[in-house]
Amino acid sequence: MLAQLVNVLYSIVDRIYIGNIPDIGSLALAGVGVCGPIVTLLSSFATLVGLGGSPIMAMRMGEGRMRQASRILNTCFLMLCVLSLVLTGLFLLTKDRLLLWFGASESTFPYANTYLTIYTAGTFFALMANGMNSFLICQGYSGLGMATVMLGAALNIVLDPVFIFGLELGVAGAALATVLSQVASCAFVLLALRRKKMPVPLGLRGFRWRIVRRVLAFGLSPFLIIATDSILLILLNTVLQRYGGPGLGDTLVTCATIVQSYMLLITMPMGGMTLGTQPVVSFNYGAGHPQRIKAAMKAIVGLCLAFCGVMLVFTHTLSPLFVRLFTSDADLAGRSVSYIKIFTAMILPLAVQYPLVDEITALGHLRLALFCSLFRKSLYFAALLLLPALFTAPATFFAEPVADLLAACVTTALFLRAFPRILLECEGHASHPLL
Numbered sequence: 001m002l003a004q005l006v007n008v009l010y011s012i013v014d015r016i017y018i019g020n021i022p023d024i025g026s027l028a029l030a031g032v033g034v035c036g037p038i039v040t041l042l043s044s045f046a047t048l049v050g051l052g053g054s055p056i057m058a059m060r061m062g063e064g065r066m067r068q069a070s071r072i073l074n075t076c077f078l079m080l081c082v083l084s085l086v087l088t089g090l091f092l093l094t095k096d097r098l099l100l101w102f103g104a105s106e107s108t109f110p111y112a113n114t115y116l117t118i119y120t121a122g123t124f125f126a127l128m129a130n131g132m133n134s135f136l137i138c139q140g141y142s143g144l145g146m147a148t149v150m151l152g153a154a155l156n157i158v159l160d161p162v163f164i165f166g167l168e169l170g171v172a173g174a175a176l177a178t179v180l181s182q183v184a185s186c187a188f189v190l191l192a193l194r195r196k197k198m199p200v201p202l203g204l205r206g207f208r209w210r211i212v213r214r215v216l217a218f219g220l221s222p223f224l225i226i227a228t229d230s231i232l233l234i235l236l237n238t239v240l241q242r243y244g245g246p247g248l249g250d251t252l253v254t255c256a257t258i259v260q261s262y263m264l265l266i267t268m269p270m271g272g273m274t275l276g277t278q279p280v281v282s283f284n285y286g287a288g289h290p291q292r293i294k295a296a297m298k299a300i301v302g303l304c305l306a307f308c309g310v311m312l313v314f315t316h317t318l319s320p321l322f323v324r325l326f327t328s329d330a331d332l333a334g335r336s337v338s339y340i341k342i343f344t345a346m347i348l349p350l351a352v353q354y355p356l357v358d359e360i361t362a363l364g365h366l367r368l369a370l371f372c373s374l375f376r377k378s379l380y381f382a383a384l385l386l387l388p389a390l391f392t393a394p395a396t397f398f399a400e401p402v403a404d405l406l407a408a409c410v411t412t413a414l415f416l417r418a419f420p421r422i423l424l425e426c427e428g429h430a431s432h433p434l435l
Contacts, residue, residue, distance in 0.1 A: 031111030033257025052219020071206030103237030122179035349408030376407030
């Protein structure tokens with residue numbers, strides 16, 4: 001959860017500084033907002049390799065097969081090298097067209113282009129820092145893994161005002177600060193993995209194509225979840241720009257950037273809570289303790305509901321203060337506060353959706369969990385297309401609460417139907433522990 005909160009700061013601080021650049025803050029924020037989902041899409045490839053390879057490596061370490069674990073680590077390192085080179089070339093060649101497709105206007109394109117060009121040039125460091133950190137954690141060095149995230153976030157927060165305002169580099173300074181922060185995180189991770197005291201140190205030998213296939217199979221599910229989130233955010237900016245038109249499009253994209261920054265304060269910590277409960281649920285499922293699973297499920301759903309209840313109160317009382325961190329424009333601030341209230345209207349149902357999906361995953365029912373996750377995104381996708389076409393461009397912001405409410409109802413119904421059977425399976429483990 002702490003790592004998730006640090007990542008939230010990493011993202012939000014950039015946008016706060018950019019929004020406060022004199023004269024151009026609002027347009028610059030809209031431009032960077034268009035880049036945000038593209039940057040996340042790039043980062044999802046680090047998840048593909050990191051979360052695809054680290055569980056397999058941990059299994060081999062648990063079996064005492066250290067040579068095979070070394071081959072997995074080295075193969076994943078080379079995979080990230082190749083992916084970063086391919087993605088850098090691909091995005092640099094297509095970025096102009098992508099930005100115009102994904103919500104940039106003539107006014108915001110220069111800022112979006114500047115930010116994405118510099119960020120894309122540092123793709124290698126971003127993928128290495130995020131992807132290889134998983135292999136540091138899976139070897140038992142969670143403290144070093146946390147230090148990697150903290151180092152990058154702290155450096156970014158320090159460098160942002162220096163480059164943006166001190167050196168007067170504007171949006172280019174924000175991008176440069178982010179890349180340099182990722183360079184530091186990347187260097188820290190690689191040096192840590194190269195230490196001789198590491199159980200499985202990083203090397204360059206042992207590449208195997210069969211390992212590549214295995215890693216891609218393991219990492220596909222988390223990759224798809226993050227990649228589809230990015231695609232939906234890209235679609236949100238595109239729809240707002242198209243239906244908002246020249247007069248309102250840039251304003252709505254700027255508001256969406258602020259709204260998404262606020263939403264991160266809810267979803268990222270909640271994701272940390274639910275992911276932190278997964279080992280408890282998985283362990284007790286394997287140990288055959290259904291009552292403990294029930295207790296864990298009640299606890300995490302209750303915790304998420306309480307957290308979202310607090311955030312709902314915060315939304316209706318203090319969200320104007322949050323918005324003022326990004327802009328001093330009265331019209332922009334007023335719109336953003338209104339859209340935040342709409343966007344978060346159904347976070348209590350979301351507080352049920354999140355833990356149920358993650359704990360279903362922990363119980364080994366991956367197809368059901370993936371269906372529930374993709375069902376919510378399908379609803380969101382449909383609402384994004386229909387609402388602005390049937391009503392007005394600002395109606396797009398209602399897509400989130402509509403998807404949250406309907407998906408939570410369906411997920412809860414499916415969970416209540418499947419949960420008794422899952423508990424019977426758990427009791428079966430208790431009866432046959434060697435199985």
